[in-house]
Amino acid sequence: MLPNPMTVVDAARRQVADGFRRIVSGDPSGAPDWVRQIAQGSDIGYFGPGSAAWAVHGSLPTLVGGVRALLMQTLHPGALAGVMQHSRYETDALGRLAGTTQWLTVVTFGDTASADRECARVRGVHRKVVGSYPGVTGPIPYAADEPDLLRWVHIAFTDSFLATHLVWGGPIPGGPDAYVREWAKAGELVGVVDPPRSVAELRDQLAGYDPVLAGGPAAASTVNFIRNAPLGLGARVPYAGLFAGAVSTMPAGHRALLGLPAVPGAVAKPLVGALLGTLALALGPASPSQRAASERVNTLEQTPV
Numbered sequence: 001m002l003p004n005p006m007t008v009v010d011a012a013r014r015q016v017a018d019g020f021r022r023i024v025s026g027d028p029s030g031a032p033d034w035v036r037q038i039a040q041g042s043d044i045g046y047f048g049p050g051s052a053a054w055a056v057h058g059s060l061p062t063l064v065g066g067v068r069a070l071l072m073q074t075l076h077p078g079a080l081a082g083v084m085q086h087s088r089y090e091t092d093a094l095g096r097l098a099g100t101t102q103w104l105t106v107v108t109f110g111d112t113a114s115a116d117r118e119c120a121r122v123r124g125v126h127r128k129v130v131g132s133y134p135g136v137t138g139p140i141p142y143a144a145d146e147p148d149l150l151r152w153v154h155i156a157f158t159d160s161f162l163a164t165h166l167v168w169g170g171p172i173p174g175g176p177d178a179y180v181r182e183w184a185k186a187g188e189l190v191g192v193v194d195p196p197r198s199v200a201e202l203r204d205q206l207a208g209y210d211p212v213l214a215g216g217p218a219a220a221s222t223v224n225f226i227r228n229a230p231l232g233l234g235a236r237v238p239y240a241g242l243f244a245g246a247v248s249t250m251p252a253g254h255r256a257l258l259g260l261p262a263v264p265g266a267v268a269k270p271l272v273g274a275l276l277g278t279l280a281l282a283l284g285p286a287s288p289s290q291r292a293a294s295e296r297v298n299t300l301e302q303t304p305v
Helices: 005-025 033-039 052-057 061-074 077-086 093-109 112-127 147-168 176-189 199-208 217-227 233-248 252-257 265-283 288-302
Strands: 130-135 138-143
Touching: 033 093, 033 288, 052 061, 052 093, 052 147, 052 176, 061 077, 061 147, 061 217, 061 233, 061 265, 077 130, 077 138, 077 147, 077 217, 093 112, 093 176, 093 288, 112 176, 147 176, 147 199, 147 233, 147 265, 176 199, 233 265
Parallel strands: none
Antiparallel strands: 130 138
């Protein structure tokens, strides 16, 4: 007897869904312990339902934005050295991504106490990330918690999630400026000084780093690793689409420094849009973290004061 075609489709859909949940959270269910804990708490958090941060970070274009953010961070020699010298990206790339996802998700959807604890964890990690990288006149020291480097990582994330959402996401409550303004709070919680609070400020701060940004063999090696991330068979082709989408939204100058060819937006937009639509069917209308946060908010609203 031939298998039911719908059974085969459902099995393939589950395989893709489990693969991507494992990529972003480190757990095939998409709900590790820290996601389940988001359902608990005594307030709505720093943002809450209806915020720009919930709209952007709760949408699937964050999958593209996350890849873009990794590429953008590679442009800063200090950030690149920190990753190469202190992270486990070559032996446990998904573990590193899951750690970043944990911070982003808990700060966005958790209550304020959970967000504060998560940011304290990240600051503790940053204090240990120190070293140096080669410069023209000798080694250049860096520290992950120095203001200049913290700001670069923050604006690389902010710009990437905003850029990809504007192409493949829905409306942002309050518009792009609201997202930049709200997410400035997350930057401050991990020690960023004077984060941008509007798109114009974001653009100005990005341009201010132009003299520092560079390519080179180390950056090329890291980009190659990001492009060919060690994924399961079911996730490789979709991931290639996410990578192409990320590259298509990068400024030409940044792309050139990393040796990345141009990906026309006219090609990437419909293809990645179709990919994200397929993933939406596989993953469901809301992420486990969104559902947990909504559960917490609903409980708070029903609790007598």
